[in-house]
Amino acid sequence: MTHNAIGLTKADYRGAPSTLCAGCGHDSIASQIIAAAFELSLPPHTVIRMSGIGCSSKSAAYFLGRSHGFNSLHGRMPAVTTGAHLANHTLRPLAVSGDGDTASIGLGQFIHLLRRNVPVVYIVENNGVYGLTKGQFSATADEGQELKHAGVNHFPPIDVCAEAILAGCGFVARSFAGDAKQVRELIKAAFHFHGAAVIDIISPCVTFNNHDRSTKSYTYGKTHESPLHDISFVPHYEEIAVDYEPGEVRDVQLHDGPVIRLRKLNRDYDPTDRSAALLLLEQARSTNEFVTGLIYLNEHRPTLAETLGIGNTPIAALSENRLRPSREAFAAVMAELLGER
Amino acid sequence: MQSPQTVVNEFAITAATVNGSGSQTANMVLMRAIFQMGVPVSGKNLFPSNIQGEPTWYTLRVSQAGYIARSAVTPILVAFNPRTANDDLAQLPTDGICLYPADGLWQPQRSDIIPLAIPVRHILDQVGVNQRLRPYATNMVYVGVLAVLLGIEETALLTALRQQFRGRPSAVELNLAVIRAAQSWAAAEPSPAHGKYRVHRMQATRGMMLIDGNTAAAIGALTGGVGVVAWYPITPSSSLIEALESYLPRLRPATDGATCAIVQAEDEIAALGIVIGAGWAGARAMTATSGPGISLMTEFAGLGFFAEIPAVIWDVQRVGPSTGLPTRTAQGDLLSVYYLGHGDTRHVILLPGTMEECFSDAQMAFDLAEQLQTPVFVLSDLDLGMNIWMSHPFPYPEQPLQRGKVLSAEDLARLKTYARFADIDGDGIGYRTLPGNPHPLAATLSRGTGHNERNIYRERPDDWQRNMARLWRKHETARRLVPRPVIEINPQATIGLIGFGSTAPAISEARDLLAAAGVQTSSMRIRALPFGAEVTEFIARHQYCVVVEQNHDGQLRQLLQLHCPAHATRLGSVAWCDGLPLTAPFVRDQVLNCLEQMRESSLLVGTGT
Numbered sequence: 001m002t003h004n005a006i007g008l009t010k011a012d013y014r015g016a017p018s019t020l021c022a023g024c025g026h027d028s029i030a031s032q033i034i035a036a037a038f039e040l041s042l043p044p045h046t047v048i049r050m051s052g053i054g055c056s057s058k059s060a061a062y063f064l065g066r067s068h069g070f071n072s073l074h075g076r077m078p079a080v081t082t083g084a085h086l087a088n089h090t091l092r093p094l095a096v097s098g099d100g101d102t103a104s105i106g107l108g109q110f111i112h113l114l115r116r117n118v119p120v121v122y123i124v125e126n127n128g129v130y131g132l133t134k135g136q137f138s139a140t141a142d143e144g145q146e147l148k149h150a151g152v153n154h155f156p157p158i159d160v161c162a163e164a165i166l167a168g169c170g171f172v173a174r175s176f177a178g179d180a181k182q183v184r185e186l187i188k189a190a191f192h193f194h195g196a197a198v199i200d201i202i203s204p205c206v207t208f209n210n211h212d213r214s215t216k217s218y219t220y221g222k223t224h225e226s227p228l229h230d231i232s233f234v235p236h237y238e239e240i241a242v243d244y245e246p247g248e249v250r251d252v253q254l255h256d257g258p259v260i261r262l263r264k265l266n267r268d269y270d271p272t273d274r275s276a277a278l279l280l281l282e283q284a285r286s287t288n289e290f291v292t293g294l295i296y297l298n299e300h301r302p303t304l305a306e307t308l309g310i311g312n313t314p315i316a317a318l319s320e321n322r323l324r325p326s327r328e329a330f331a332a333v334m335a336e337l338l339g340e341r
Numbered sequence: 342m343q344s345p346q347t348v349v350n351e352f353a354i355t356a357a358t359v360n361g362s363g364s365q366t367a368n369m370v371l372m373r374a375i376f377q378m379g380v381p382v383s384g385k386n387l388f389p390s391n392i393q394g395e396p397t398w399y400t401l402r403v404s405q406a407g408y409i410a411r412s413a414v415t416p417i418l419v420a421f422n423p424r425t426a427n428d429d430l431a432q433l434p435t436d437g438i439c440l441y442p443a444d445g446l447w448q449p450q451r452s453d454i455i456p457l458a459i460p461v462r463h464i465l466d467q468v469g470v471n472q473r474l475r476p477y478a479t480n481m482v483y484v485g486v487l488a489v490l491l492g493i494e495e496t497a498l499l500t501a502l503r504q505q506f507r508g509r510p511s512a513v514e515l516n517l518a519v520i521r522a523a524q525s526w527a528a529a530e531p532s533p534a535h536g537k538y539r540v541h542r543m544q545a546t547r548g549m550m551l552i553d554g555n556t557a558a559a560i561g562a563l564t565g566g567v568g569v570v571a572w573y574p575i576t577p578s579s580s581l582i583e584a585l586e587s588y589l590p591r592l593r594p595a596t597d598g599a600t601c602a603i604v605q606a607e608d609e610i611a612a613l614g615i616v617i618g619a620g621w622a623g624a625r626a627m628t629a630t631s632g633p634g635i636s637l638m639t640e641f642a643g644l645g646f647f648a649e650i651p652a653v654i655w656d657v658q659r660v661g662p663s664t665g666l667p668t669r670t671a672q673g674d675l676l677s678v679y680y681l682g683h684g685d686t687r688h689v690i691l692l693p694g695t696m697e698e699c700f701s702d703a704q705m706a707f708d709l710a711e712q713l714q715t716p717v718f719v720l721s722d723l724d725l726g727m728n729i730w731m732s733h734p735f736p737y738p739e740q741p742l743q744r745g746k747v748l749s750a751e752d753l754a755r756l757k758t759y760a761r762f763a764d765i766d767g768d769g770i771g772y773r774t775l776p777g778n779p780h781p782l783a784a785t786l787s788r789g790t791g792h793n794e795r796n797i798y799r800e801r802p803d804d805w806q807r808n809m810a811r812l813w814r815k816h817e818t819a820r821r822l823v824p825r826p827v828i829e830i831n832p833q834a835t836i837g838l839i840g841f842g843s844t845a846p847a848i849s850e851a852r853d854l855l856a857a858a859g860v861q862t863s864s865m866r867i868r869a870l871p872f873g874a875e876v877t878e879f880i881a882r883h884q885y886c887v888v889v890e891q892n893h894d895g896q897l898r899q900l901l902q903l904h905c906p907a908h909a910t911r912l913g914s915v916a917w918c919d920g921l922p923l924t925a926p927f928v929r930d931q932v933l934n935c936l937e938q939m940r941e942s943s944l945l946v947g948t949g950t
Contacts, residue, residue, distance in 0.1 A: 068774075068787075071786055071788040079618060083569060087618070091622070109614070316624045
């Protein structure tokens with residue numbers, strides 16, 4: 001059995017068996033989370049699994065079983081994660097969310113989490129549909145898309161990556177659940193980023209949104225993904241294992257038949273240019289393609305704990321003499337209130 | 342300046358002014374000066390939901406007997422707001438004194454009162470106050486005039502000014518100049534207003550201080566080890582967090598990094614979410630809000646209850662429903678907070694009624710939240726939170742923080758097995774492991790979904806039922822841990838008065854008024870939910886109890902009737918909410934009405950003495 005640098009096996013990073021539909025993109029992502037954590041030799045107790053409500057959020061139970069976690073409220077995981085970070089900033093939150101959880105009910109919290117720069121690895125498992133409630137549209141569903149029960153969606157999709165860039169997030173990436181290596185490498189890169197990192201992963205819903213006309217289907221994803229690939233900024237990882245080369249477009253045949261087009265970002269793409277990143281997303285939208293890879297990178301913002309001046313010791317671990325005023329300080333305040341000074 | 346008709350140390354003043362004109366500062370100087378003379382005072386600020394320009398009233402009660410409820414009648418009116426002057430004048434009793442600016446258009450049209458026109462502009466001209474400061478200085482003019490009429494000592498005024506303008510000597514100087522000019526004018530002005538009401542030095546406030554409940558709570562929270570604060574601004578709770586922010590550097594200096602993180606959240610949902618996340622990760626975390634914020638926090642409150650996460654939530658109550666009266670006081674959130682959340686949710690609530698309790702409850706709430714692993718609510722209100730009250734200085738805590746049942750990695754190594762919700766001690770409370778605990782057994786996925794003893798998602802009916810039964814067991818444990826009610830037994834009494842929170846002074850004074858009317862009463866002030874055994878005992882030993890509270894539906898009475906159904910018909914209700922703190926005569930009259938009704942329905946026999 002293979003052990004990593006801290007002597008753990010891959011099994012030590014597994015979770016409970018998945019109860020999601022067979023073939024669900026979320027399970028592929030869970031596998032890559034496990035692989036990334038194993039390869040990074042993350043001590044499990046230094047990671048906290050954070051999620052909201054939905055199919056994606058359920059998946060928090062399916063990986064990193066030796067890490068603490070909180071499967072919280074629909075759309076409110078960012079607040080819980082913010083609180084956990086303030087209490088113990090030495091823990092690294094790994095958040096899994098969905099398009100309903102992040103872009104619909106939780107859009108406000110998502111943006112405020114990024115604006116405060118809570119150093120979370122935030123994975124959006126984006127399928128454009130509500131699975132657990134049986135197939136309603138989410139806010140990332142395509143305009144004009146048809147679903148069996150929900151009918152036609154008349155509204156434009158919210159672009160999670162564009163929102164993240166505008167909110168000040170310093171690591172914004174997009175990938176496709178079927179591209180295991182790219183997903184894994186992006187997760188590993190995100191763990192090495194000092195700040196909030198968002199990875200929007202198109203994760204087809206095999207049950208409710210895998211029609212060829214949906215841009216969140218395997219068919220579409222594989223035919224329209226246009227990956228921008230430059231993760232050479234990750235100095236720890238020389239080996240960028242992806243199925244195809246940067247700048248290349250590849251059509252991939254999936255197990256259930258559909259073909260999707262992927263376009264990886266070219267090596268010369270500069271992810272540190274905010275305007276260029278937004279322009280790229282806008283161009284991809286107009287050509288109905290998904291660019292995948294690291295879209296935007298800005299390593300210069302302090303984390304929330306840094307902004308608030310939290311020291312090395314987590315607040316949760318402060319001793320009683322630091323959590324209480326000294327007798328002298330307390331007495332001085334009382335004396336002032338009594339008008340004695 | 343004194344006649345046999347002089348009223349000493351037992352009167353009240355209403356200052357009617359314009360919001361945003363600095364009148365609160367003038368009123369505070371007046372209040373502090375009388376307090377400095379050792380005479381008990383209380384102040385009620387009736388202010389609008391407005392930044393500048395709307396009418397505002399301040400009622401200052403002076404009572405050598407120590408009565409601090411809002412005064413029903415105020416014989417001295419400062420009519421400095423022409424917009425409300427006619428209505429204000431109508432409230433003035435016969436022989437009352439009405440101070441008003443001589444240079445305004447309004448004049449009091451009543452022959453049964455004592456008018457006193459003050460040449461405000463002339464006095465300010467004398468001092469040479471510039472145009473920008475005039476609106477503020479105007480209010481200091483009535484302070485000077487009242488100081489002469491009431492005989493407020495010079496040293497007391499000076500001390501009050503220095504306390505009010507701490508560290509701003511130029512402000513003290515300017516305001517003192519205005520007060521002195523007004524004093525000179527008033528002393529030379531012949532008026533029957535002289536000598537009618539006087540303040541005589543006493544010793545009743547020695548060793549005491551003036552403070553508001555929000556500041557008391559902030560100092561209490563900092564003393565109680567708060568580590569994470571998340572909030573969203575809302576009247577009347579904002580000043581609690583602002584006080585916390587201002588005292589933080591002095592009480593908990595960041596010598597080696599911040600000892601408390603404060604975040605203004607995007608809304609109240611996020612505020613409680615942050616608190617729940619921080620409590621889960623092991624910090625003492627709190628938020629403060631009011632009714633509308635409580636509504637938004639509902640889902641997280643239920644999660645905290647069910648996932649068993651410590652949290653402290655201050656609800657500084659205001660008048661609802663909806664936006665209601667944002668700047669007026671009420672006790673209308675008791676029922677909704679007790680059951681806040683869908684399904685079978687039930688919370689622990691502390692009910693402070695004094696400044697000392699605002700301070701101590703702020704600490705105890707954290708102890709209880711961590712011991713019981715649950716959100717603990719503290720229900721204050723606008724009257725407690727924002728008005729200034731007399732208080733004894735707060736004691737430095739002598740007990741260590743109660744951090745509850747938390748297992749370390751060493752504990753787990755020793756135990757070799759762990760189940761998050763196993764009720765090992767029979768009190769319904771399991772053992773927590775905090776995130777970051779390196780032991781392989783420590784990790785658990787907290788969740789709002791149904792779970793078994795090991796915190797694993799389960800939908801089995803028996804798992805659900807067993808878990809809920811344990812939560813009710815925990816609620817019974819809470820019943821034993823929360824503060825006891827404050828009970829005063831009058832051995833002659835067959836009538837009991839029951840209340841909670843800021844109505845205590847009105848109820849206490851009403852008991853004296855009732856005794857004067859021949860009705861002896863005992864009293865019980867509820868300090869927490871769930872109710873303990875003493876609550877039932879008190880009700881059982883009285884023939885009839887009247888529950889006095891500031892809401893429409895008698896929420897405390899409803900909860901007491903549920904708690905002791907055998908006594909339900911012997912619980913009367915005085916439930917009233919108009920946004921103003923209750924007065925003692927009102928409580929007396931309502932209690933007498935209530936007793937009369939009970940007599941008519943034969944539930945009460947005899948005179949009730």
